[in-house]
Amino acid sequence: MAATPANILNTVAGSMVTSQKYASVxxxxxxxxxxxxxxxxxxxxxxxxxxxxxxxxxxxxxxRLKNRATPAQEDDWLAWKSARRMLMDWEKAYQExxxx
Numbered sequence: 001m002a003a004t005p006a007n008i009l010n011t012v013a014g015s016m017v018t019s020q021k022y023a024s025v026x027x028x029x030x031x032x033x034x035x036x037x038x039x040x041x042x043x044x045x046x047x048x049x050x051x052x053x054x055x056x057x058x059x060x061x062x063x064r065l066k067n068r069a070t071p072a073q074e075d076d077w078l079a080w081k082s083a084r085r086m087l088m089d090w091e092k093a094y095q096e097x098x099x100x
Contacts, residue, residue: 009029009032010025010029012028012032013025013026013028013029013032014028016028030097033097034094034097034098037090037093037094037097038094040086040090041087041090041091041094044083044084044086044087044090045087047079047080047083048080048083048084048087051076051079051080051083054076055076058080058081058084061077061080062077065077
């Protein structure tokens with residue numbers, strides 16, 4: 001069997017069904033997806049929280065940096081902005097999973 005993402009997920013889900021963790025492969029796959037997405041949400045929330053502890057609120061930090069940011073602050077700002085966007089995307093994905 002080829003090591004495709006679908007085959008890997010089906011193998012893991014099948015194992016979970018065999019060990020009676022889930023009633024069906026579909027149930028196991030849904031839970032795997034929800035768990036993975038929740039993990040990403042947690043990852044980005046932690047990343048954002050570190051920036052909030054280090055600096056302040058994103059909007060205040062953005063205002064403070066205008067025309068006087070150091071290269072390190074610019075890097076942090078870009079990483080923070082990216083983390084905020086990724087968090088929104090993962091939260092949307094989670095909502096779609098919950099309502100599918």
